[in-house]
Amino acid sequence: MDISLPDYFKKRKDHLQEVCKAYALNKPSFINKRRTDQFMINRKYGLIWCNIFKAASSTWLWNFNSLAGYSETELIANRNAPLNLARAKYKRPSVSEVDEARSALPHSITFIIVRHPFSRLISGYRDKILSQKSYYRPLAAKMLRSHPELKDQHPSDWTNQIPTKGLPVPTFAQFVQYIIDQRKKRRPINEHWIPMNDFCTPCLNNFDIIAKVETLEEDTNYIVYKTGVENIIKSQVLNRANGKSTTDVTEYYICQLTNQQFLDLVDLYKYDIELFDYDIHKYANCTNPNKTV
Structure with a gap:
């Protein structure tokens, strides 16, 4: 889907597409296959996310679990196993299921969160x-x-x-x-610590938004308010280093x-x-x- 993006999101996406083209990463091959097994699709709120571990994954697993209907009490009780909770609600989708969801949810946002490697x-x-x-x-x-x-x-x-x-x-x-x-x-x-490119294949998945850990609060606020889930998702960052x-x-x-x-x-x-x-x-x-x- 095409959505109106702030300039800094547009610049990130344009830059990514230029690099994808320069290295032919936008062309599927035997060693460059599109991956969607790390995606989570919330159809109710139109959020489609590829989860990269150690890139705000704890925070957004909490968010997706909240959107799936888990109570805060349940989430706190299962704080050490958020992925298990999430996969009970969000199965690992195939490529065709991701494409179908994007087509069926005209106001959806597909996003990835990255971090300095x-x-x-x-x-x-x-x-x-x-x-x-x-x-x-x-x-x-x-x-x-x-x-x-x-x-x-x-x-x-x-x-x-x-x-x-x-x-x-x-x-x-x-x-x-x-x-x-x-x-x-x-x-x-x-x-x-697998390369993010290997995990979510951004050159083949055409994410609407490339969010960054380095600008997480601003990027998260845009996603939250754009999809209207500000009353469900709390502004918080989990799993900070000691x-x-x-x-x-x-x-x-x-x-x-x-x-x-x-x-x-x-x-x-x-x-x-x-x-x-x-x-x-x-x-x-x-x-x-x-x-x-």
Whole structure:
């Protein structure tokens, strides 16, 4: 659907379409297939969203669950399993079901929320690995085993970042190198740090709105008031990081990497960086030129 958008939304969409065309990402292929399995469709209110983890996903899962009729009491009681609640109401749609919904709901808004790929990566590391979440301990153990030589690649205050659970924790360098290795071996990457382009294929899904975590309040307000759900959705941001925000510590973590790791990370998130117009130059000169992986 064509909707009247504020200029900054138009600029984001125009920029994305230019980059899509430049890399032929707007053309389906064997390795560039349109994905809709992460979509949620609320037909009553005309909201169609592709959920990207670590990009305001907790906030918008709460919103979609509220729109589905769950009470605040139910949502609080199930705060640790919002996705399970959501999927009980919103099944994973096929490509044809997404297209049908867009056609059948003339006033619908299809949107995606993105985030600087480095901030999103670090958010995933802090929330899933550094915090020693029990579900992620086997993965953390793999990261430790894969690159024991990187266990000392960290700043002097490293121990101040580790929770007091007494468990070994992969350094950020070990975490990043494991992900880089998985990509090079063409193995699946965890949903919390998989490139956003791979997850929601924005060049093939033609989103009405590209919202950003960096301007979340303004972008959310536009979506909420445009669809008339302001009396149902509360203005709130869930799952904030403990201590300093991820934005505040992004440079701290990126600067722990070697030059080669940084370049590999840029290559991994190349499309995310370019499609969503994120700057990485401020990190380019802080990595360590004297270390090698």
